[in-house]
Amino acid sequence: MLFPLIKDLLHLPAESQELTIRGWVRTKRELKNLTFVDVNDGSSPGGIQCIFDRGSTGHPRLSSSAAVILGSLPTGSSVIIRGRLIPSPGSGQTVEVAAYDIECIGDAPAEVYPLQKKRHSLEFLREIAHLRARTTTFGAVARVRSRLAFGVHQFFQEQGFHYIHTPIITGSDAEGAGALFQVTTLDLKALAQSGKEPDYREDFFGKPSYLTVSGQLEAETYATALSRVYTFGPTFRAENSNTTRHLAEFWMIEPEIAFADLTDNMQLAEAFLKFLLTVVLRDCAEDLAFIEKVNSRTEKGITAALQKVLDSRFTHISYTDALSALEKNASDFTFKPFWGCDLQSEHEKFLTEKVVGGPVIVTDYPKEIKAFYMKLNDDEKTVRAMDVLVPRLGEIIGGSQREETYSRLENRMLELGMRPEDYAWYLDLRRYGTVPHAGFGMGFERFIQYVTGMVNIRDVIPYPRAVGQAEF
DSSP: OOOOOHHHHTTSOOSOOEEEEEEEEEEEEEETTEEEEEEEOSSSSSOEEEEEESSOSSSOBOOHHHHHHHHTOOTTOEEEEEEEEEEOOSTTOSEEEEEEEEEEEEOOOTTTOSOOSSOOOHHHHHHTTTTGGGSHHHHHHHHHHHHHHHHHHHHHHHTTOEEOOOOSEESOOSSSSOOOOEEOOSOHHHHHHHTOOOOGGGSTTSSOEEEOSOSHHHHHHHHHHHSEEEEEEEEEOOOOOOSTTOOSEEEEEEEEEETOOHHHHHHHHHHHHHHHHHHHHHHSHHHHHHHHHHOTTSOSSHHHHHHHHHHSOOEEEEHHHHHHHHHTTGGGOSSOOOTTOOOOHHHHHHIIIIIISSOEEEEEEEGGGSOTTBOBOTTSSEEEEEEEEETTTEEEEEEEEEOOOHHHHHHHHHHTTOOGGGGHHHHHHHHSSOOOEEEEEEEHHHHHHHHHOOSOGGGSSSSOOBTTBOOO
């Protein structure tokens, strides 16, 4: 078995038992004959206080080698400390370590180590993303992310879904938006100098290929074989959006359900969100409270707001009815609403916070603003799409019932100027044993940003990829 983590040691009874601490020095301070070293191993927001006695106060006397190490022990150093667990008289902690020995495993010289005992801006920490996980805030975000990732798998596995890995390199644009990163082995510099058009027959895959924007289309192929599947992996969008809400590389959660309609899809989305909210409020309460307390730029009262969503029944409203409510308050918006417009963030927040007063699912959008694969309604103007909106954020999930009829899907492709032959494999799902099916997608980072209150989405992924940013 591995050695215990500090989060486990903090919950042990203070019975003067011998133990060994492994971690990194957060702070060191001296008071008379005592040296206090706070050590954290990343397992919890708080560390454990280790007290070294340089005089005679009833604590174990430290060794001569330990005294030398303590004399020049900088913040950020990795250490192994031995001592006894004892009750702590201080506030905010029940136990501490009466330490007598210390090893410095890795030094972190104060004159060059960038994380010193002061508050650093989030902008500065993005520049040292390889070190920012050592800060208390980013450690907390990382633990929340880890627990929620496990929660995603828990939910779908318990619902009988199968986890599939969809390709990262693809020849299909699932969204039809054209915001794709191209993958090629062609010598682009030589092509530019020659002035010739690229011959993709000479490329690695023999055709234009791209980083995926969604695993949905491939997931549908397995849904029509295994009934319930989900993907959870990286996706890429080459959108030139330098905002606090967009990334060029992010993780998507995409379930697909065979023999399902839009109502089934909405029920699954609500149950999924509520499961994750239950997990994060129950298992990450300490980290959420810490992030809110120490990060002045996060919104306040987040835990209560999340609990309110968890306790709410999601309201269902059609796009047409939503537009009627928005148009009555058109003067409140920068972007004036009209039937046929794509809902903006300000519209979504207004619907959740002013019109409904809670989470809402908007359905039946105009076909012109939605993807080709969505099932056409009988009015032939709208599609069976849904967006799940939550207060403070707006859209958190987008999905639809998929078009299962071959002829209608082919006609929709032709209307949009797409080449059905490029999607022959996708159309085959409608030729052989077609069934009604539905699914949705949720950006994982968007959800983490929502539950933690972090202002910038680049601060909830270990290494953000955005316009002009591909370091590390």
